[in-house]
Amino acid sequence: MDVPNLPQLFREKAEAVQVVVRDAADLAEACRYAMEIARRQGGTAIAAPGWDPEVLSLLQDQCGQARIEVLTANLRGQADRLHTGFTRADWGIADTGTIVLDSSSEDLRLATMLSEIHIAVLPQSRLWATSFDLEEELNRLAQSPPRYLSFITGASRTADIERVLTLGVHGPLELHLLLLKDCRP
């Protein structure tokens, strides 16, 4: 498969499972997007574990003006308040529209599960064609436990009642992916 087509394929496959895919020029734009989604839907708190201090301060700047609180730790005790989970994705798998998160941190797992909306930022350089391309990397991580790796493809879904597809049964009702423009190595 041609490398330049990966973002295109990834977008197609993710959109096929109701994921909202957007391009983001930089992390500031991504932070603004997260804040906007939360504000528009009346959310009062964004869970944003695992970010560098610079990104956090970008997000806090945005959210402060909108009076949205940014939570970074101890999410378990604040389960009721989480509206948006804003996280990084470690890798993307194009042929299934999947993001891969090393969610060994409890807070990262909870931000991506207990929130109503999950927004993940995926740098384009971290996109691979198939899961097999990631095999070595995933094995390397599993060799240094404890490790909790997650493949996430679309929002939480069920078809358990009359096979009617319904989103958001336990986890997020929506998944948004922001493809971050960066250079491929």
Next chain:
Amino acid sequence: MINTAQDLKEYKKRLKRALNNQFLRAAMGAFAAAYKEAQGRLLAGVDVAGLSREIAAGKDAALPRLPELYEAFKAKAEAAGVKVHLAATAQEANEIIAAIARDNGVKKIVKSKSMTAEETFLNDHLEKAGFEVVETDLGEWIIQLRHEGPSHMVMPAIHLSRQEVADLFTQVTGEKQEPDIGKLVKVARRELRKHFLSAQMGISGANFAIAETGTLGIISNEGNARLTTTLPQVHVALVGVDKLVPDLATALRVLKLLPLRATGQVITSYVSWITGANECRPAAGGKKEMHVVFLDNGRLALAQDQVFSQALRCVRCGACANVCPIYGLVGGHNLGHVYIGAIGLILTYFYHGRKNARAIVQNCLNCQACKAVCPAGIDLPHLIKETYCQVLQGEEKRPLKNRLLRQVLKDRRIFHFLLRRASLVQKPLATGEGFWRHLPFFFGKEHEFRRLPVIARVPFRDLWPRLYQKVEKPRYRVALFGGCLVDFVYPEQGVALMQLLKDQKVQVEYPLGQTCCGLPAQMMGEKEVAREVALQNLAALDPADYDFLLTLCASCGSHIKEAYPKLVAGEPGASAKMQQLAAKLIDFSSFFAKVLKVKPEMFKVAQKRVAYHSPCHLCRGLGVTQEPRELLATAGLDYVAAKDEDTCCGMGGSFSLEFPELSAQVLAKKLDAVEETGADLLVTDCPGCVLQLRGGMAKRGSKVKVKHLAEALAEAKK
């Protein structure tokens, strides 16, 4: 609680009840149609056969090494802070898990879906031990609240309507709930979220246990598995020991096909790979108390079984139910004890015993749809018959029909004598079209869905001396295998074949020592009889004497090709000869299209609209799909495609006699689809299908005639 029919009489009552359940019928029918459509769309361009072969090979390589893989997993997982247990029995697994709960002061347990926990009836055990257990998969929660077992491995509540779920949720919440699926799902989210946050222990299953790294792989769409393994302080995974795989690559391969076959998804919403005791803030030391309980329950022995080990390739996708014509009529509670569908008929015997298996295991058409869809390439119909064999061996007394068959079928002379006698007796009762005017008294009313043919006045073998032609310098030497239906019911099909072969320079022999192919015996679990007649046929048809063994019957053909070598596997001498016999077998369509390569010049220009029924044992059994359609075109017949051409006609040999009501329903769908095409003629290339389809069309008074392809071609011949 689960209560599976223990005998055929009770079972048939339940089947009748299921057939009368209009919601179930509509839901199952819609599901089957949607599944088929999605499979066609999603699998275009996917190398399904290649992936299946890889998955099967991966599993087959792992199964003999399970003890070694277990040790490797245990070493890795324990080094990462996980406690690993191996339970020999279901009871032992349940006790280990209850003890973990007690040791950790657990009161409430949340569970994500685990078929293995269903197998051990873990919930019952834990509830009796005083724990509160809440299923969190929506479908599992619904059936838990209703005290039922799953009716599908992936969609456990598929038998219920939104109204039934709304009524249930009204009871549970004490508030009136509307039958609106979106709202009902919200109710579940709200109610179950409380349980997730207050439970002290989470129990999950696992789809993979990766030995190389001590990693569990868990797939889920709802995300309840992630919450179950994250929120409570204690996580216990109950995993069948057959879920051990050597490495991640093996698991990733399964993941390529499992969701596609299960629900028509490219991948499930979530796949979690858990290695070691992960962070859990409220737990002691901030680390999860994690246990993996591997369940043996016969699996380690089954893995060494020469016939049945392939049952352990199962990845629990449920596809064998999705495509089963019977499942599509009566649903899962009538097609399995805990495990559902084709694999359920087999696993019920091994995990839940003969009494639970003895009736349901007979409910198989042998149509091979499950085998064709299985992502691990399990020969499900074969294993179902082998299971029935095992069941019969354990019974005190075989059914009367089996005892009769054992007496009659083994001796060709007695068998053929009885058929000739029947022909005399029925004479005054036969119509001009060769049907019984009225069915004999021993057939109940439920058999009246089709008209039955009478035995031919002169069997094919008696016509043979007149039909035989000596051919000088033949291109091919062919032995014809008639099979009971061509020989004794439809000799005209054999006559048509001989007309077609005129001037083809083919030397045909019809060795009179040949007898029934033995498939009816195999269907009834009488493997020993099947083996014996196979050897009789081998003696009558020495493969050294001819180039091809030609048959007009797809069922005989696929039985000879597939089952014969298995029946004598490893037997000195017979094994090699039988392989040669099987290798020479060819069906009518392939012989005419690929070997003789007949040309349009051989035929008149016909003006008939023709529909085609693809016999199960031809399209899936022998893998022949294009040739019959090519022949129709060659013969100038106007072929119109019908819906679901490759779905079973409902005959299934003795199946249609044992379960006439099911056979009638499968047939009705088929006939409707054919009539919709507006064809004048329905053609197929198996006399068994002709019997079913012609009898059904005649019963409806349809204008559509039904013929064997050989007859249709003979009529079109110049």
